[in-house]
Amino acid sequence: MFKLTSLNLNGIRSATRKGAEDWMASLRPDCICVQEIKAQAADIEGKFEELAGLRGYFHYAEKKGYSGVGIYTRHEPSDVVAGYGSPEFDAEGRYLELRFDTPARKLSVISAYFPSGASGEARQQAKFRFLAGFHPHLMQTKAEREFILCGDLNIAHQSIDLKNWRSNQKNSGFTPEERAWVSQLLHPTEPSGGLVDVYRRLQPEATDAAYTWWSNRGQAYANNVGWRLDYHLATPALAALAQAEHIYKGEKFSDHAPITVDYAFTL
Template structure:
């Protein structure tokens, strides 16, 4: 099974830059998208239902803001919209597809432009992650977490210790997610290299993405029971329809 996750940073703009062509060439079972910045009813059928996929979306209440989606080759048993707390659900930040053996979620953390709002979200989301970890069902949570966890996960880390996305309290929160709560960072299961980033400060389709300027803000998380099912993981730096790069993980699993 192959899962891709990508923060499109505006779905219509990403389509203009080649997102649908990229999607058609991936042969992915599920593609998780975040930061749509559009209401799903505003989108063309070519975006809602690309060939070979069923699209599912959770819109933010505010126009031009947030929103997440899932493109699924196999129709899920159920779709869960949101997590039950207003900051998440009203801002369109969590969408989950349930299959027989596991669930796959598309997730978007607040970016930290409002630090208090991000901390409030993280507190409530941590409670939910703890509940997920205690369930018998397995989860694959994909998306932009807006936190670079370790110094290896961003360039110029020494100059960014008070920057949103690398603050000590944010990194400590991720320590809890990957520690006592028990989730696994699938990318780091198979790739320990430095210079592996998913976001760069500015989109320039004509410049190679520098290993000296990026941040790794996007993750696919699984519980410990799926650790052994992670086969491979990579970042598609050649996809330039967003200032974020797709993170792709292959699992020894079937939908």
């Protein structure tokens, strides 16, 4: 069994102070994809290269204290790919791919952090640029190898993926354009689709239990007024091996909940 976790840390230093490493040690995942590490290489060295016995690999943002992704793994990758070829968004540290290739297969685990457009129209337009450029990259990758992408998409796909969907239809993260992008990506027969939302394969009708992020405003967490922003997206062959999922809402070392999926394969 391959246990794979995704978690937006909202800062690796803050999350580890709040117990993230102890939680990782108790969970014992094979890989954990992390997003929004908010750190550079100098911050990681000597402190966070390894957590809970897992070795970390990272893609840093150029801007200090911003974005950044990583993957902690028990297994030695055959290759590490930082960035996906976009000068604009590779500078923001949004993509890390570990390849675990053998003579018999090509397989990747990807940690990705999609931009948020919540701060204003300029960032929403940047988000749309990211989506436009990232889609063909995913299609090219799908044509060449099996993969699981874990990450904070900053998009709730369907009305069952957030509490207050009616009032959020014009807000970043639930706009018609963003939702349509995910729908295209997940279309089962179109050449421009073919990926699988693994959580929804296992839990097609879950609503309140599906949320992975809660605003810090008001009593959003206490009242479970949340959004499902964190995903496992996989090629069909790997998605078919998903056996069980778990969202760890009780862990509070970030404003996101970790999501783990157990897959019936080993590296």
